[in-house]
Amino acid sequence: MLLINCPWCGPRDETEFHYGSEAHIGYPEKPEELTDKQWAEYIFYRNNPKGWFAERWVHNVGCRRWFNIWRNTVNHEFGPSYKPFTKQPSRPK
Amino acid sequence: MSTVQFTFDGVTYHGNKGEPLSAALLRNGIKVVTESSYRYRPRGVIGLGYEEPCALVQIDSGSGEPMVPATRIELVDGLVVRSLAGVGDLPNQIDKARYDKTFKHVDVLVIGAGLSGLKAAQKAANSGKSVIILDDQFQPGGYVSDLNEKIDSKLINSLKKNNVTHLQRTTAIGLYDQNYVVAIERRTDHLSSEILPEMSRMRTWHIRAKEIILATGAFQRVLVFPNNDRPGIMLSHAAATYLHKYRVGTFKTGVVVTVDDFGYQDAIRIHKSGVKVQAIVDIRKKVTGKLLDQVRKLGIEVILGATIVDSTADQSGSLNSVLVAETNLNGQITGTRREIKTDLLAVSGGWTPTVHLATYLNLKPIWDKKVAAFVMPKLPKNIKATGFANGEFDKVTNPPALFFGIIPEGEDAKVSFIDLQRDANVRDLRRAVGAGLTSVEHIKRYTTIGTAHDQGKTSGTTTMGLLGQLIKKEPHEVGTLTFRPPYIGVPFSALAGRDLGILSDPIRTTPIHSSHLLAKAPMEDVGQWKRPWYFPIEKENMHDSVLRECKAAREDVAVMDASTLGKIDIQGPDAGIFLDRIYTNMFSSLKVGSSRYGLMCGVDGMVFDDGVTTRIAEDRFLMTTTTGGAAKVLDWLEEWLQTEWPELNVYCTSVTEHWSTVAIVGPKSRNLLAKLAPNLDVSNEAFPFMENRYAEVAGIPARIARISFSGELAYEINIEAWYGLHIWQEVMKKGREFNIAAYGTETMHVLRAEKGFVIVGQETDGTQTPQDLGMDWIVSKKKDFIGKRSFSRTDTAREGRHQLVGLLPLDNKTLLPEGSYIVNEGDSKNEGKLSHIGYVTSSYSSSALSRTFALAMIADGRNRIGKFVEVPIGNSVARVKIVDSVFFDKENTRRDG
Numbered sequence: 001m002l003l004i005n006c007p008w009c010g011p012r013d014e015t016e017f018h019y020g021s022e023a024h025i026g027y028p029e030k031p032e033e034l035t036d037k038q039w040a041e042y043i044f045y046r047n048n049p050k051g052w053f054a055e056r057w058v059h060n061v062g063c064r065r066w067f068n069i070w071r072n073t074v075n076h077e078f079g080p081s082y083k084p085f086t087k088q089p090s091r092p093k
Numbered sequence: 094m095s096t097v098q099f100t101f102d103g104v105t106y107h108g109n110k111g112e113p114l115s116a117a118l119l120r121n122g123i124k125v126v127t128e129s130s131y132r133y134r135p136r137g138v139i140g141l142g143y144e145e146p147c148a149l150v151q152i153d154s155g156s157g158e159p160m161v162p163a164t165r166i167e168l169v170d171g172l173v174v175r176s177l178a179g180v181g182d183l184p185n186q187i188d189k190a191r192y193d194k195t196f197k198h199v200d201v202l203v204i205g206a207g208l209s210g211l212k213a214a215q216k217a218a219n220s221g222k223s224v225i226i227l228d229d230q231f232q233p234g235g236y237v238s239d240l241n242e243k244i245d246s247k248l249i250n251s252l253k254k255n256n257v258t259h260l261q262r263t264t265a266i267g268l269y270d271q272n273y274v275v276a277i278e279r280r281t282d283h284l285s286s287e288i289l290p291e292m293s294r295m296r297t298w299h300i301r302a303k304e305i306i307l308a309t310g311a312f313q314r315v316l317v318f319p320n321n322d323r324p325g326i327m328l329s330h331a332a333a334t335y336l337h338k339y340r341v342g343t344f345k346t347g348v349v350v351t352v353d354d355f356g357y358q359d360a361i362r363i364h365k366s367g368v369k370v371q372a373i374v375d376i377r378k379k380v381t382g383k384l385l386d387q388v389r390k391l392g393i394e395v396i397l398g399a400t401i402v403d404s405t406a407d408q409s410g411s412l413n414s415v416l417v418a419e420t421n422l423n424g425q426i427t428g429t430r431r432e433i434k435t436d437l438l439a440v441s442g443g444w445t446p447t448v449h450l451a452t453y454l455n456l457k458p459i460w461d462k463k464v465a466a467f468v469m470p471k472l473p474k475n476i477k478a479t480g481f482a483n484g485e486f487d488k489v490t491n492p493p494a495l496f497f498g499i500i501p502e503g504e505d506a507k508v509s510f511i512d513l514q515r516d517a518n519v520r521d522l523r524r525a526v527g528a529g530l531t532s533v534e535h536i537k538r539y540t541t542i543g544t545a546h547d548q549g550k551t552s553g554t555t556t557m558g559l560l561g562q563l564i565k566k567e568p569h570e571v572g573t574l575t576f577r578p579p580y581i582g583v584p585f586s587a588l589a590g591r592d593l594g595i596l597s598d599p600i601r602t603t604p605i606h607s608s609h610l611l612a613k614a615p616m617e618d619v620g621q622w623k624r625p626w627y628f629p630i631e632k633e634n635m636h637d638s639v640l641r642e643c644k645a646a647r648e649d650v651a652v653m654d655a656s657t658l659g660k661i662d663i664q665g666p667d668a669g670i671f672l673d674r675i676y677t678n679m680f681s682s683l684k685v686g687s688s689r690y691g692l693m694c695g696v697d698g699m700v701f702d703d704g705v706t707t708r709i710a711e712d713r714f715l716m717t718t719t720t721g722g723a724a725k726v727l728d729w730l731e732e733w734l735q736t737e738w739p740e741l742n743v744y745c746t747s748v749t750e751h752w753s754t755v756a757i758v759g760p761k762s763r764n765l766l767a768k769l770a771p772n773l774d775v776s777n778e779a780f781p782f783m784e785n786r787y788a789e790v791a792g793i794p795a796r797i798a799r800i801s802f803s804g805e806l807a808y809e810i811n812i813e814a815w816y817g818l819h820i821w822q823e824v825m826k827k828g829r830e831f832n833i834a835a836y837g838t839e840t841m842h843v844l845r846a847e848k849g850f851v852i853v854g855q856e857t858d859g860t861q862t863p864q865d866l867g868m869d870w871i872v873s874k875k876k877d878f879i880g881k882r883s884f885s886r887t888d889t890a891r892e893g894r895h896q897l898v899g900l901l902p903l904d905n906k907t908l909l910p911e912g913s914y915i916v917n918e919g920d921s922k923n924e925g926k927l928s929h930i931g932y933v934t935s936s937y938s939s940s941a942l943s944r945t946f947a948l949a950m951i952a953d954g955r956n957r958i959g960k961f962v963e964v965p966i967g968n969s970v971a972r973v974k975i976v977d978s979v980f981f982d983k984e985n986t987r988r989d990g
Contacts, residue, residue, distance in 0.1 A: 036886050
């Protein structure tokens, strides 16, 4: 079980969270102007890197807030977590 | 030490309190403990701890437990065990013992309280760190304690002084990411053979440690040769410990076969216990040092460059003699055989560090030629290893030989055992290699080696060594076995703790639930909710009950507990704009006091949930969701508010449990409401469809909504939750004169299906657009909302998608099974070449239609209305007509009563 650092509550067990996939995928401003391909990329396509990955989590049985966090997909090491609409900390080394 | 009584296979014996059962069995002369699982060969005690592959017993006293190594049972008075041949019985009575769990965060966790572990814990505690040390044995000290040497009491005391949590009889069963360890503490089995009501039998520890020190020790390995499984053949460390520390007697003479110096130490211990050791048989050609001098002085013959090549048994199947012959390191016998009579053969086949926990992190152990074993993998920076676990076998003067046994052919191969628990032998290994397998992971699956309860603790490395020998590779070149948690067998009850029975999952009931129980309504599980399924009168079955309930709703009045519907209070000045973006239809234009049905989609345009939402005030809406979808919808709303539209001033709160909702349905519901709420003008003009009124109902302030999920005139009475039962009882009482009937989820489903109303999750599975469901009318063309762009994607806009239609079986009594697939007419006969054009989503018998009917999703369904299709049901075929999805009151004439 992972220990995840909620930027509002601090470190908590993974069972308190839900996963929200890749971070920084915004809802397109004018969906009607997108091609089918661009729209499909927004809905269905996400990166799946080996190594550091900025992703979304929600502390849904805690403060119910969304946040972003760096996670290393190889060994589950976590980097800094940060609130939505705040500056993204640089990729951990 | 006190003497206690125990029962083995129905016979009462005596033993010393606190010693391992295996020691007590040996002292009582029980060398043959059981038969092997597959080949029915007599087997006895081999080892000392959890590595024991043979001496398994079933505990019948106390909570009972199948398949426990006799080596790990601490003798208590009244213990009842029986032998088992590889297969245990689950105790058939409910375990009355208690189990619990605890959670700890700590600076340093030391796993293993042998000398190395104790020292590591002392060092960490002295530097001011919080420390937990746990150990799976009865007493601390590990190897040193087996040698019957005293652990410095200052060491143990300093741990106490520093508030170190010191747990014996506690096994770390798993190591996970971020230094998370799960351990099982056995708390009562050593105190009493009975269940102790005041104390939990086992405790599961969930520990997170900043640093972990693995002081898990090592396992001694077996050697392979024909008939290496006879009772009396034991690991040398175990044999020496039973004889020297536990004074079991049992054997008259001994022979030690070894690949390392440990064999010499154990020979000395065995000799000191009073058992005459006749010979040490060492595969190494050259050995020097003090140990050699010592054993020679004791008169023990040392036979170098040789090993044991066979054994014979006495009448009981126990060891009678061993055959010694000169052998090279490749396992080829080069000399003549010499027989030595002995009833004990102590085997020192080399030591394997216990690397299991580290490998759970997907790290591969490293082959170390120097110690002839797989040692710890390269560990992450916050995990360290120490002692035997780290390959630090410091007493070694002569390096161990890289030797795992001889690899005979023919009949001898069948009795040369590698994995004693699985009864897997050299013949199995040869066959696997003959079949072309070269990876130890494949060999494991082919031969089952390393898969039993002992998980190859004594046989894993041996397998790799012999395999390497067969295919001319080094042990590490054939791959390493993957160990998986749990490290030992764990009772499910220990993992469950107190989360059993009624506490295993929350049960949600409405305030009216007690009345449903009195009415003997069978319950349906809807998520965690218990909902009445139907309300049988006397001996009615479900079919008859539902027909009667439906008839009441269509002809008189019927009542349903709708309290489980999800309810979300949505407040804030931007609430209307927010709902416009969430729902496919408009909500900002809704008048205060009015309700509207809404549909929401995912970004992919697929229907996600639905429900009626009411505008309570200019800046306040009450949303209802499906019973099962409530939590999901609240999550969805909050996600969009937090991550996409933080500029919207809107707050969402779950209020599902705040309100009880009682739906009264049917042509006489208006008359009933008039009786319940005498001050309310219930006329159609004063209280039109989709509007809300506030009034006292049976003396309780209520919000009454005129909404209908059945097509009938209907009202939903919403009151503060705790008045639910009162209102329900009043409705039933005042409804009597209108022939009121209570109805459950089944009737609700039939009534809505007759009207062609979909249920999200029944007609939909996340791949239907509103258009597929024939609900284009609810999709706004004026505004953007979640999912809108997806409706013009090639795949969602194409012709021929599955569409909602109705089905009427030609035989009006045929009930199509829900989920049945639908094929073109005549296709049922084409074996193997069926067209699969759709599937049945809902299917019922209807009182209003006097026949069966169904809803279905069919490819290009709306263009097929009027056509015939077939539904295979088992070996028969139902012929079915495709019709419109609305079966009853197409003109909506009944809605206003």
